[in-house]
Structure formats: C-alpha cells, structure tokens
Amino acid sequence: MINVAYFSNQFADAQGFGISRYARELHRALTTRKPGDIDPPLGVTPVAAWSSLGGDKLSAYQRATGLELLPLGRRLTPVAWTFFDAPPLEKLVPGPVDLVHAASLGYPVSTRKPLVVTVHDLGPLTQP
Numbered sequence: 001m002i003n004v005a006y007f008s009n010q011f012a013d014a015q016g017f018g019i020s021r022y023a024r025e026l027h028r029a030l031t032t033r034k035p036g037d038i039d040p041p042l043g044v045t046p047v048a049a050w051s052s053l054g055g056d057k058l059s060a061y062q063r064a065t066g067l068e069l070l071p072l073g074r075r076l077t078p079v080a081w082t083f084f085d086a087p088p089l090e091k092l093v094p095g096p097v098d099l100v101h102a103a104s105l106g107y108p109v110s111t112r113k114p115l116v117v118t119v120h121d122l123g124p125l126t127q128p
Contacts, residue, residue: 003043003096005089005113006030008103009074012051012058012067022120023103027065030101047093050074068093078107085110 011023030044046067051058061067070077070092080086089111090097100111103118 001041001043003098004030004045005093005097005100005111006044006046006103007048007089007100007109008046009048009050009106010104011046011065012048012053012061012069014052014054014057019104019120026103026118045093045095045097047089049077081110082107088112 006027008019008023008027010018010020011027013020016024027044027046030042033042044066046065047070048067049070050073051061051067051069053061062069070089072080072087072092085108087110089100089109090113097113099114099116100109101116101118102109104120105117109115
C-alpha cells in the first residue's frame with residue numbers, strides 16, 4: 001500500500017465550491033477506487049492546516065473523511081514552511097507517509113517525501 005498525505009486547505013473549508021469542490025471530488029476519486037484499480041492500493045489521509053468548519057460539523061467531517069488538522073494552524077504553517085522548510089508534513093500526521101499530494105498550493109509544502117501537485121487551472125500561466 002502507498003500511504004498518501006493529501007494536503008488541501010480547501011478540502012476542509014465550509015464552502016463547497018471552487019477549489020474546495022475540486023479537492024473533495026479528487027479525494028473521493030482517490031478513495032473510492034475498486035480493488036485492483038491501482039496496484040499497490042492507496043491509503044489516503046486528507047490533511048489541512050485549518051478548517052472553517054466548526055464544532056460538531058468539523059468532528060463529523062473528520063470522522064467521515066479521516067481529515068487531520070496540522071497542529072501549527074492557519075497562520076504558523078505557511079510561515080514555517082515558506083521560511084524554514086520545516087517541519088515536514090509527514091512528521092505532523094499520524095501513521096506512515098510515502099507520498100504527499102497537494103491539491104492546490106497557496107504556499108510551499110515542507111516534505112522530504114515525493115511531492116505531487118495537481119494543477120487544476122492554467123489561467124495564471126496563460127493570463128498573467
């Protein structure tokens with residue numbers, strides 16, 4: 001099994017449109033594969049630095065998806081990763097991580113593991 005830390009702050013956002021919708025649909029596609037579709041199979045753990053979901057809604061979402069919130073939170077995570085390239089994401093989540101997949105990047109992700117970034121919109125490149 002390949003253990004994937006699926007990093008997306010938008011995945012944990014209360015809004016269900018835009019990048020948030022895309023992040024959720026991609027997560028669903030990665031986690032609802034049939035046995036044998038991918039060899040070896042994937043173990044996907046969604047990870048975010050923050051969530052705009054509150055209280056019971058956040059707890060229910062974490063139970064349903066396995067979402068892990070990073071302990072440094074919304075403000076310190078981007079500062080630590082941008083300026084210090086630390087701590088690595090794989091050290092902040094329980095369980096093994098073989099690969100980090102970022103569904104969107106607002107700031108660099110600190111990791112010592114292979115990193116996959118999904119580009120979902122080429123607009124900034126084609127329309128600077």
